[in-house]
Amino acid sequence: MGFMKRFRSKQKLKEKDQSQLRQYDFDSPAVYTGPDCTARLDDKILRRIFEYVCPHTLDGSYDASELSNTEGCMTCDTRDLARCALAKRQWYGVAAGLLYKSIRIDAVHYCELEEVYAEQRRRRSRGHDPVDPPTERLQQLCRTVRENTYIAQRVHLLKLPYMTRESCKADLARTVSVLPNLEYVDLPDGFFTGDAACHTLRQELQARCPHIRKMEYKQGSEQMLESLLQGYWQQLRVLDISKIQFEPTGLRRILGLLPWLTDVSFAELGWLNDSIFSSAPGIPEFPALDTLTLKSIHGITQEGLVQYLSTPLCRDTLKTLNMKNCRGVPVPVLHTILWAATGLEHMTYIASVTASLPIDPMPPLASISLRVLNFEITSSSSNQQSLYPPAASYYQYLTTSLMSSSLPALRQLYVRDPDFAESLTLAPPIRPFADSPQHTPRGFNQPLEVFSKGLDELEWVFTSVMPADSYGRRGSMSGGRPLSSYSASKGLGPQWGGEARKSVVVPNGFGGFLAVPADDERPKSAGNISTSFHNGTGQRGSWFTHTGREKRGSRADLWR
Known part of the structure; x- marks a missing residue:
């Protein structure tokens, strides 16, 4: 009996193992055993796949690391792309090209792994100095590019955290010294102000990186700006100049030596005036730019800008104009500026006003090419609590320009008035409310995305405004009341009369509008005296007569 008991126990163990094995086979994913289809993928498809694995490798902007618009955990994405490069020999060339083209070093993981790694670093640093992860990553990158020339030639952009580029100037200088194709790198603030601590970094960047595309010059860097006359960085595309003291003639000569320049920003330059755009013998002309930014530049007026835009090349090239x-x-x-800039697509105007616009009529803002407008007008601190703030008149002027269809291509509008979208849809028309044979249609007739923000708000509030179309669909506004598209002389029949001004617009309680006629022209219902009664016949319509049935089935019964 003992032998049989032992035999039965072994049988139960075998059955238990088999059941667990069957359960494991059921839960485990299926393994593909066919031919390797990835071998037939060409480099373009592989590159497209790897771009989804690590999206920030497509970041080609010349903005600092903290200003770049990226989502997800960039460090984890870089790790995944690096593993793809090691997974297969065929993938290495494509993955490595993306991995080192736009390099981004972040201080932390933007995911739950940061807590795990932080705890591991805390345990390792007991009795030692704490470890700085971005500094170690920069040192590892420096060692990699100095040992591998093939990888160093692939680097085009290098973005670093603020504290890393401020505290690791020597490591950064050693890194950029072997990057011949570098186009942009996050630099410490002292580099732009002529700080002596950045002298080595500046020398390496000027000697080893001739393809730099963006550079800034701030107060104290006049000599660095003048060094551009020696032929450094001839491929600059973005130039930012602020708070420096310089001669306008020398600035014009520097701008004339940069043939690829497309974006120039001037900020807080008290000596800059309209003469920067004037023509002079022996001095290069002010270059034709795609983007021109003026911040606190009080010497430049509309006459100077119109003079600059009088040249056909400058007029057609300028796409973005920013004024603050x-x-x-x-x-x-x-x-006048919008009229002169025939190719302008984006304009930003930011100002703080202390007085309202004059009562005298002004021409509307008119442009057939403008698509995005930042019209951010705020009242000064002394006038914000007044009953009629000065900024209200400026937004009324903008509303009048939109209602007159002077900006037909405009699709996005940014304002600092939280009620602007509603005021746009509810703005009383200057001409009759609806179209009639005697009047030309007038009103808001274009789709528009309105981004509004109050003085105490941090985020933009989006409102989509859709006008009425020719098929009878009423206009709408997401988050607000829609536009009314009734035709007082055509849509509701001849009993309304030919004068559209005799109709009144009232809300219907469901987010829409109803067109209510005036008292003297109210339509007749089925039980009222017919028109022939006024002519002397005295005939009254009835519910049971043919006349009454016709009127009950008509639109006049809408007002019963």
Whole structure:
């Protein structure tokens, strides 16, 4: 009996193992045993796949690391792409090209792994100095590019955290010294102000990196700006100049030596005026730019900008114009700049006003090419609590320009008035409310995305405004009341009369509008005296007569 008991126990163990094995086979994913189809993928498809694995490798902007618009955990994405490069020999060339083209070093993981790695670093650093992960990553990158020339030639952009580029100037200088094709690198603030601590880094960047595309010059870097006359960085595309003291003639000569320049920003330059755009013998002309930014430049007026835009090349090339706190270009003269800039697509105008617009009529803001407008007008601190703040008149002027269809291509609008979208849809028309044979249609008739923000708000509030179409669909506004598209003389029959001004617009309680006629022209219902009664016949319509049935089935019964 003992032998049989032992035999039965072994049988139960075998059955238990088999059941667990069957359960494991059921839960485990299926393993593909066919031919390797990835071998037939060409480099373009592989590159496209790897771009989804690590999206920030497509970041080709010349913005700092903290200003780049990226999502997800960039460090984990870089790790996944590096593993793809090691997974197969065929993938290495494509993956390595993406991995080292746009390098981004972050201080932390933007995922739950940061807690795990932080705990591991805390345990390792007991009794030792704490470990700085971005510094170690920069040192590892420096060792890699100095040992592998093939990888060093692939690097085009290098973005670092703020504290890393401020504290690791020597490591950064050793890294950029072997990157001949570098186009952009995050640099410490002292580099742009002529700090002596960045002298070695500046020398390496000038000697080893001739393809730099963006550079900034701030107060104290006048000599660095003048060094551009020696032929450094001839491929600059973005130039930012602020708070420096320089001669306009020397600045024009420097700008004339940069044939690839497309974006120039001037900020807080008290000596800069309209003469920068004037023609002079022996001095290169001010270059034709795609983007021109003026911040607190009070010496430049609309006459200077119009003179600059009088050249056909400059007029057709300029696509973006940004003006912030420029007293020389007030709102009443903006229409002259828009009229002169025939190719302008994006304009930003930011100002703080202390007085309302004059009562005298002004031409509307008109442009057939403008697609994005940042019209951020705020009242000064002394006038914010007044009953009628000065900024209200500026937004009324903008509303009038939109209602007159002077900006037909405009699709995005940024304002600092939280109620602007509603005021746009509810703005009383200057001409009759609806179209009639005697009047031309007038009103808001274009789709528009309105981004509004109050003085105490941090995020933009999005509102989509859709006008009425020719098929009878009413206009709408997401988050607000829709536009009314009733036709008082055509849509509701001849009993309304030919004068559209005799109709009144009232809300219907469901987010829409109803067109209510005036009292003297109210349509007749089925039980009222017919028109022939006024002519002397005295006939009254009835519910049981043919006349009454016709009127009950008509639109006149809408008002019962």
